[in-house]
Amino acid sequence: SAVISQKPSRDICQRGTSLTIQCQVDSQVTMMFWYRQQPGQSLTLIATANQGSEATYESGFVIDKFPISRPNLTFSTLTVSNMSPEDSSIYLCSVEALGLAGGYNEQFFGPGTRLTVL
Protein backbone atom coordinates (compact mmCIF):
# COMPACT_ATOMS: atom_id res chain seq x y z
CA SER A 1 0.00 0.00 0.00
CA ALA A 2 0.97 3.64 -0.12
CA VAL A 3 0.13 6.58 2.08
CA ILE A 4 0.20 9.92 0.30
CA SER A 5 0.28 13.40 1.76
CA GLN A 6 -0.19 16.64 -0.11
CA LYS A 7 0.63 20.22 0.78
CA PRO A 8 -1.09 22.59 0.94
CA SER A 9 -4.50 21.04 1.57
CA ARG A 10 -6.15 24.20 0.28
CA ASP A 11 -5.21 27.67 -0.87
CA ILE A 12 -6.79 30.83 -2.19
CA CYS A 13 -4.64 32.61 -4.75
CA GLN A 14 -4.74 35.74 -6.83
CA ARG A 15 -5.00 35.72 -10.59
CA GLY A 16 -1.58 35.71 -12.30
CA THR A 17 0.32 34.07 -9.45
CA SER A 18 1.67 30.52 -9.24
CA LEU A 19 1.20 27.76 -6.67
CA THR A 20 3.37 24.70 -6.12
CA ILE A 21 1.70 21.60 -4.72
CA GLN A 22 3.80 18.93 -3.04
CA CYS A 23 3.11 15.21 -3.01
CA GLN A 24 4.96 12.90 -0.62
CA VAL A 25 4.63 9.10 -0.59
CA ASP A 26 5.67 6.85 2.27
CA SER A 27 7.35 4.32 -0.01
CA GLN A 28 9.27 4.32 -3.26
CA VAL A 29 7.00 4.11 -6.29
CA THR A 30 7.69 4.12 -9.99
CA MET A 31 4.47 5.62 -11.29
CA MET A 32 3.14 8.94 -10.01
CA PHE A 33 0.29 10.86 -11.59
CA TRP A 34 -1.33 14.26 -11.24
CA TYR A 35 -5.08 14.67 -11.69
CA ARG A 36 -7.47 17.59 -11.65
CA GLN A 37 -11.02 17.32 -10.37
CA GLN A 38 -13.46 20.20 -10.53
CA PRO A 39 -16.11 20.08 -7.79
CA GLY A 40 -18.68 17.41 -8.53
CA GLN A 41 -16.87 16.35 -11.68
CA SER A 42 -14.70 13.52 -12.88
CA LEU A 43 -10.94 13.14 -12.51
CA THR A 44 -8.85 14.33 -15.44
CA LEU A 45 -5.27 13.17 -15.83
CA ILE A 46 -2.84 16.06 -16.21
CA ALA A 47 0.44 14.21 -16.51
CA THR A 48 2.59 11.29 -15.47
CA ALA A 49 5.53 12.36 -13.32
CA ASN A 50 8.62 10.44 -14.37
CA GLN A 51 11.62 10.14 -12.11
CA GLY A 52 14.75 11.40 -13.81
CA SER A 53 13.05 12.69 -16.94
CA GLU A 54 10.41 15.15 -18.08
CA ALA A 55 6.81 14.53 -17.21
CA THR A 56 4.48 13.15 -19.86
CA TYR A 57 1.51 15.47 -20.40
CA GLU A 58 -1.98 14.61 -21.57
CA SER A 59 -3.74 16.40 -24.38
CA GLY A 60 -4.77 19.86 -23.30
CA PHE A 61 -2.08 20.25 -20.64
CA VAL A 62 1.34 21.82 -21.26
CA ILE A 63 4.55 22.03 -19.33
CA ASP A 64 4.64 25.83 -19.27
CA LYS A 65 1.32 25.91 -17.43
CA PHE A 66 1.81 22.85 -15.22
CA PRO A 67 5.53 22.24 -14.66
CA ILE A 68 6.19 19.05 -12.73
CA SER A 69 9.24 17.90 -10.84
CA ARG A 70 10.05 14.35 -9.70
CA PRO A 71 13.43 14.45 -7.98
CA ASN A 72 13.14 10.97 -6.43
CA LEU A 73 10.85 7.97 -6.07
CA THR A 74 8.85 9.36 -3.12
CA PHE A 75 8.24 13.00 -4.03
CA SER A 76 6.78 15.16 -6.77
CA THR A 77 5.58 18.72 -7.20
CA LEU A 78 3.03 20.25 -9.54
CA THR A 79 3.07 23.99 -10.17
CA VAL A 80 0.01 25.77 -11.47
CA SER A 81 1.43 28.82 -13.24
CA ASN A 82 -0.08 32.19 -14.12
CA MET A 83 -3.35 31.16 -12.55
CA SER A 84 -6.81 32.23 -13.66
CA PRO A 85 -10.19 31.51 -12.06
CA GLU A 86 -10.58 28.60 -14.52
CA ASP A 87 -7.77 26.83 -12.67
CA SER A 88 -9.90 26.62 -9.52
CA SER A 89 -10.13 22.92 -8.87
CA ILE A 90 -8.95 20.06 -6.69
CA TYR A 91 -5.54 18.72 -7.65
CA LEU A 92 -4.73 15.14 -6.65
CA CYS A 93 -1.60 13.12 -6.94
CA SER A 94 -1.76 9.37 -7.18
CA VAL A 95 0.65 6.45 -7.27
CA GLU A 96 0.60 2.88 -8.41
CA ALA A 97 1.60 0.55 -5.62
CA LEU A 98 1.06 -2.95 -4.31
CA GLY A 99 -2.50 -3.43 -3.14
CA LEU A 100 -3.55 -3.82 0.46
CA ALA A 101 -4.36 -7.49 -0.05
CA GLY A 102 -1.18 -8.11 -2.01
CA GLY A 103 -0.82 -9.77 -5.37
CA TYR A 104 -1.87 -6.83 -7.47
CA ASN A 105 -1.28 -3.13 -7.89
CA GLU A 106 -3.75 -0.45 -6.97
CA GLN A 107 -3.77 3.25 -7.62
CA PHE A 108 -3.70 5.24 -4.38
CA PHE A 109 -4.79 8.86 -4.28
CA GLY A 110 -3.63 11.68 -2.08
CA PRO A 111 -6.17 13.79 -0.16
CA GLY A 112 -6.05 16.55 -2.75
CA THR A 113 -5.31 20.27 -2.78
CA ARG A 114 -8.33 22.52 -3.12
CA LEU A 115 -7.32 25.60 -5.10
CA THR A 116 -9.44 28.72 -5.48
CA VAL A 117 -8.25 31.47 -7.80
CA LEU A 118 -9.77 34.92 -7.40
Next chain:
Amino acid sequence: QQPVQSPQAVILREGEDAVINCSSSKALYSVHWYRQKHGEAPVFLMILLKGGEQKGHDKISASFNEKKQQSSLYLTASQLSYSGTYFCGTGGGGSNYKLTFGKGTLLTVNP
Protein backbone atom coordinates in the same frame (compact mmCIF):
# COMPACT_ATOMS: atom_id res chain seq x y z
CA GLN B 1 -12.04 8.76 -24.93
CA GLN B 2 -13.97 9.12 -21.69
CA PRO B 3 -15.94 6.00 -20.68
CA VAL B 4 -19.68 6.42 -20.23
CA GLN B 5 -21.22 5.52 -16.90
CA SER B 6 -24.85 4.77 -16.18
CA PRO B 7 -26.92 5.58 -14.30
CA GLN B 8 -25.80 9.08 -13.33
CA ALA B 9 -27.38 8.70 -9.92
CA VAL B 10 -29.24 6.08 -7.93
CA ILE B 11 -31.00 6.12 -4.58
CA LEU B 12 -31.39 2.92 -2.59
CA ARG B 13 -32.69 1.79 0.74
CA GLU B 14 -30.36 -0.22 2.92
CA GLY B 15 -30.29 -3.85 1.80
CA GLU B 16 -31.20 -3.15 -1.82
CA ASP B 17 -28.99 -3.99 -4.78
CA ALA B 18 -27.58 -1.78 -7.51
CA VAL B 19 -25.65 -2.17 -10.74
CA ILE B 20 -23.41 0.54 -12.18
CA ASN B 21 -22.31 0.26 -15.78
CA CYS B 22 -19.27 1.55 -17.61
CA SER B 23 -18.79 1.37 -21.36
CA SER B 24 -16.10 2.52 -23.72
CA SER B 25 -15.92 3.20 -27.43
CA LYS B 26 -12.37 1.89 -27.63
CA ALA B 27 -10.67 -1.36 -26.73
CA LEU B 28 -10.14 -1.81 -23.02
CA TYR B 29 -7.13 -3.39 -21.35
CA SER B 30 -8.25 -2.79 -17.83
CA VAL B 31 -11.14 -1.33 -15.89
CA HIS B 32 -10.73 0.12 -12.42
CA TRP B 33 -13.52 0.98 -10.01
CA TYR B 34 -13.24 3.63 -7.29
CA ARG B 35 -15.55 5.09 -4.71
CA GLN B 36 -15.20 8.69 -3.57
CA LYS B 37 -16.98 10.13 -0.58
CA HIS B 38 -17.60 13.84 -0.44
CA GLY B 39 -14.41 15.76 0.35
CA GLU B 40 -12.26 12.64 0.36
CA ALA B 41 -9.84 10.97 -2.04
CA PRO B 42 -11.05 8.19 -4.34
CA VAL B 43 -10.59 4.72 -2.88
CA PHE B 44 -9.80 1.66 -4.97
CA LEU B 45 -12.46 -1.05 -5.16
CA MET B 46 -11.53 -3.39 -7.97
CA ILE B 47 -9.45 -3.89 -11.08
CA LEU B 48 -10.52 -6.07 -13.98
CA LEU B 49 -7.95 -7.02 -16.57
CA LYS B 50 -8.22 -8.17 -20.13
CA GLY B 51 -8.16 -11.94 -20.06
CA GLY B 52 -10.47 -12.28 -17.11
CA GLU B 53 -8.31 -11.61 -14.10
CA GLN B 54 -9.97 -9.67 -11.31
CA LYS B 55 -8.53 -8.26 -8.13
CA GLY B 56 -10.32 -6.34 -5.48
CA HIS B 57 -11.65 -6.05 -2.03
CA ASP B 58 -14.15 -8.47 -0.56
CA LYS B 59 -17.89 -7.90 -0.88
CA ILE B 60 -17.51 -6.10 -4.20
CA SER B 61 -18.08 -7.90 -7.48
CA ALA B 62 -17.83 -6.77 -11.05
CA SER B 63 -17.82 -8.08 -14.58
CA PHE B 64 -15.79 -7.16 -17.64
CA ASN B 65 -17.04 -7.93 -21.13
CA GLU B 66 -14.06 -7.32 -23.40
CA LYS B 67 -16.04 -7.86 -26.58
CA LYS B 68 -18.63 -5.27 -25.68
CA GLN B 69 -16.05 -3.04 -24.01
CA GLN B 70 -18.23 -2.85 -20.93
CA SER B 71 -17.90 -3.37 -17.22
CA SER B 72 -20.51 -3.53 -14.48
CA LEU B 73 -20.11 -3.10 -10.74
CA TYR B 74 -22.53 -5.05 -8.54
CA LEU B 75 -23.43 -3.71 -5.12
CA THR B 76 -25.53 -6.20 -3.19
CA ALA B 77 -27.26 -5.81 0.14
CA SER B 78 -26.19 -2.16 0.21
CA GLN B 79 -25.11 -0.51 3.43
CA LEU B 80 -25.14 3.16 4.41
CA SER B 81 -21.36 3.17 3.99
CA TYR B 82 -21.75 2.41 0.28
CA SER B 83 -22.93 5.97 -0.35
CA GLY B 84 -20.60 8.00 -2.53
CA THR B 85 -19.67 8.62 -6.12
CA TYR B 86 -18.45 5.62 -8.07
CA PHE B 87 -15.99 6.13 -10.90
CA CYS B 88 -14.80 3.69 -13.47
CA GLY B 89 -11.37 4.30 -14.93
CA THR B 90 -10.19 2.67 -18.10
CA GLY B 91 -6.60 1.87 -18.88
CA GLY B 92 -5.07 1.64 -22.32
CA GLY B 93 -2.20 -0.35 -23.68
CA GLY B 94 1.18 0.60 -22.32
CA SER B 95 -0.01 1.48 -18.84
CA ASN B 96 -2.93 -0.01 -16.99
CA TYR B 97 -2.69 2.82 -14.48
CA LYS B 98 -2.82 5.84 -16.76
CA LEU B 99 -6.55 6.06 -16.37
CA THR B 100 -9.39 7.86 -18.10
CA PHE B 101 -12.29 8.23 -15.71
CA GLY B 102 -16.01 8.33 -16.38
CA LYS B 103 -18.19 11.12 -15.05
CA GLY B 104 -19.23 9.10 -12.04
CA THR B 105 -22.39 7.61 -10.57
CA LEU B 106 -23.74 9.14 -7.36
CA LEU B 107 -25.07 6.41 -5.08
CA THR B 108 -27.15 7.34 -2.05
CA VAL B 109 -28.15 4.68 0.43
CA ASN B 110 -30.87 5.68 2.85
CA PRO B 111 -31.89 3.91 6.06
